[in-house]
Amino acid sequence: QITLKESGPTLVKPTQTLTLTCTFSGFSLSTSGVGVGWIRQPPGKALEWLALIYWDDDKRYSPSLNSRLTVTKGTSKNQVVLTMTNMDPVDTATYYCTHRSGGQWLDYFDYWGQGTLVTVSS
Amino acid sequence: SYELTQPPSVSVSPGQTASITCSGHKLGDKYASWYQQKPGQSPVLVIYQDTKRPSGIPERFSGSNSGNTATLTINGSQAMDEADYYCQAWDSSSVVFGGGTKLTVL
Numbered sequence: 001q002i003t004l005k006e007s008g009p010t011l012v013k014p015t016q017t018l019t020l021t022c023t024f025s026g027f028s029l030s031t032s033g034v035g036v037g038w039i040r041q042p043p044g045k046a047l048e049w050l051a052l053i054y055w056d057d058d059k060r061y062s063p064s065l066n067s068r069l070t071v072t073k074g075t076s077k078n079q080v081v082l083t084m085t086n087m088d089p090v091d092t093a094t095y096y097c098t099h100r101s102g103g104q105w106l107d108y109f110d111y112w113g114q115g116t117l118v119t120v121s122s
Numbered sequence: 123s124y125e126l127t128q129p130p131s132v133s134v135s136p137g138q139t140a141s142i143t144c145s146g147h148k149l150g151d152k153y154a155s156w157y158q159q160k161p162g163q164s165p166v167l168v169i170y171q172d173t174k175r176p177s178g179i180p181e182r183f184s185g186s187n188s189g190n191t192a193t194l195t196i197n198g199s200q201a202m203d204e205a206d207y208y209c210q211a212w213d214s215s216s217v218v219f220g221g222g223t224k225l226t227v228l
Contacts, residue, residue, distance in 0.1 A: 047157070047159075049217035106171060108171070
């Protein structure tokens with residue numbers, strides 16, 4: 001059974017750096033084809049993909065946010081960490097951690113965490 | 123950057139067929155996936171690789187993808203299908219989501 005859970009601050013100030021941790025179980029990020037993705041959703045708005053890290057440590061980022069994002073495997077084998085710098089109120093959103101499946105030129109997200117609402121405000 | 127366009131809303135009567143479209147340049151050359159999201163819940167994958175259903179997804183959900191348009195079809199729509207639906211594809215090493223479609227069953 002695959003589960004994922006996001007953790008981190010619920011409130012950050014403008015210009016601060018956000019660090020979110022995804023703790024997962026039921027799969028290994030060392031298994032070929034597996035990845036962990038981050039997706040966010042501002043209140044009342046659409047889903048927005050942020051980043052992906054693959055089993056082989058390859059990483060992909062949203063072109064529009066690339067300069068602000070870093071995704072890494074955590075110190076624990078079942079964790080992935082996302083950092084986003086220079087936070088702004090427009091970054092207020094629910095942030096989801098997801099399990100990626102697929103193949104070449106095919107990414108889809110078959111398991112999702114419950115999401116964590118991050119508010120950016122002074 | 124690549125864009126996926128969905129109608130903001132679609133309405134369907136119970137028991138009828140709902141079709142939700144997702145348009146993008148040569149989308150038929152890529153793989154499309156679809157997600158269902160109900161209020162206050164995380165999205166759920168309902169279709170992947172254009173036409174495949176994950177286990178546990180009812181057979182009334184189906185998908186197609188050709189030309190510039192992917193379509194999610196719900197045969198015999200039920201009240202429980204009322205939700206937001208998002209399409210998603212992969213392009214140039216990036217994941218792209220559509221803007222979402224609110225399906226109303228009434």
